[in-house]
Amino acid sequence: YSAKRARDGSQVWTPDGATDPRDRLQTLEELRGALDSDQLVPHYQPQLDLRSGQVTGVEALVRWAHPERGLLAPDTFLGLAEQAGLMRRLALRVLERSLRDLQGWRAAGHDLSVAVNLSVSNLADVALPDQVAMLLEATGVPAAALTLEITEDVLMADAARSSQVLAGLRALGVRLSIDDYGTGYSSLTYLRALPVHELKLDRSFVGQLTSDVRSAAIVRSTLQLGRDLGMTIVVEGVEDAAALAVLREWRCDVAQGYHVARPMAAEDVLDWLAARLPTPAAPLPG
Numbered sequence: 001y002s003a004k005r006a007r008d009g010s011q012v013w014t015p016d017g018a019t020d021p022r023d024r025l026q027t028l029e030e031l032r033g034a035l036d037s038d039q040l041v042p043h044y045q046p047q048l049d050l051r052s053g054q055v056t057g058v059e060a061l062v063r064w065a066h067p068e069r070g071l072l073a074p075d076t077f078l079g080l081a082e083q084a085g086l087m088r089r090l091a092l093r094v095l096e097r098s099l100r101d102l103q104g105w106r107a108a109g110h111d112l113s114v115a116v117n118l119s120v121s122n123l124a125d126v127a128l129p130d131q132v133a134m135l136l137e138a139t140g141v142p143a144a145a146l147t148l149e150i151t152e153d154v155l156m157a158d159a160a161r162s163s164q165v166l167a168g169l170r171a172l173g174v175r176l177s178i179d180d181y182g183t184g185y186s187s188l189t190y191l192r193a194l195p196v197h198e199l200k201l202d203r204s205f206v207g208q209l210t211s212d213v214r215s216a217a218i219v220r221s222t223l224q225l226g227r228d229l230g231m232t233i234v235v236e237g238v239e240d241a242a243a244l245a246v247l248r249e250w251r252c253d254v255a256q257g258y259h260v261a262r263p264m265a266a267e268d269v270l271d272w273l274a275a276r277l278p279t280p281a282a283p284l285p286g
């Protein structure tokens with residue numbers, strides 16, 4: 001195993017030997033163990049509502065707190081979990097933890113929502129809506145305070161089954177979001193067909209917002225499309241003040257990225273919220 005920097009800047013370990021069947025097997029055994037213990041934990045990245053200047057939500061991003069190797073980034077174990085059929089358990093873990101943490105912050109007076117990522121196999125799992133309903137009930141979180149993020153490839157994998165699961169989730173009153181929007185296929189077809197509430201524009205577009213006129217045009221017209229469709233647009237990967245200023249001027253709904261905050265452990269969220277300097281609200285349109 002070797003160290004590398006995680007995308008969020010924390011030190012993570014990556015399994016070099018993942019191609020060696022013995023290492024894979026060992027990692028798989030450890031992953032099963034991690035699911036039975038409390039080693040898989042979400043970290044949370046704030047989402048800034050640009051109209052109000054308030055942080056109105058957080059995205060849950062799973063990490064594996066490995067006893068020897070430290071904090072592992074999701075890229076290092078999600079593929080293995082998917083292949084080994086562990087994604088249902090992983091999703092339920094992350095959902096349960098996220099909803100419990102959220103309920104704590106809400107009880108402390110913060111009107112927050114949480115966004116949880118789902119995978120291909122989660123969307124093929126017809127039991128998911130009932131399980132989400134039970135977790136909402138058990139934690140007392142209102143359905144509208146939960147957003148479920150799915151990527152375009154998830155939608156393509158098994159359209160018939162996933163639309164059944166999506167309909168079941170939507171009937172609960174949870175919000176649905178398309179993650180990494182703009183990087184997959186046939187976006188306009190499913191935008192017309194699918195009952196989603198939110199688009200998260202992939203960070204590759206905002207990264208070049210102030211340097212590339214084509215990226216800027218795509219961001220701007222996606223914001224317009226979102227408004228016309230009555231959908232919330234979240235722009236992810238906002239890394240600097242210049243991009244944030246442009247997004248605010250263009251009446252983007254929500255911004256997420258290192259410039260707002262990096263993902264953080266659950267126990268740091270309340271302190272971060274308390275220490276945060278107020279962001280100015282957007283200028284009135286017109």
Ligand code: C2E
Nearest residue numbers: 007008061062073074094117118119237238239257258263
């Ligand atoms: P994602 O859902 O698109 O999450 C955003 C990723 O971008 C996160 O990486 C986040 O740390 C990173 N990020 C946030 N702001 C910035 C920024 O300003 N600049 C840059 N360069 N990166 C930024 P992370 O945490 O490593 O997660 C990677 C992916 O793993 C996620 O992408 C998501 O697809 C998946 N994932 C994470 N947690 C879960 C989970 O609980 N279940 C499932 N199924 N997938 C998950």
Ligand code: MG
Nearest residue numbers: 059117149179
């Ligand atoms: Mg996401």
Ligand code: MG
Nearest residue numbers: 179180200236
């Ligand atoms: Mg994304």
Ligand code: MG
Nearest residue numbers: 117151179180
């Ligand atoms: Mg992604």
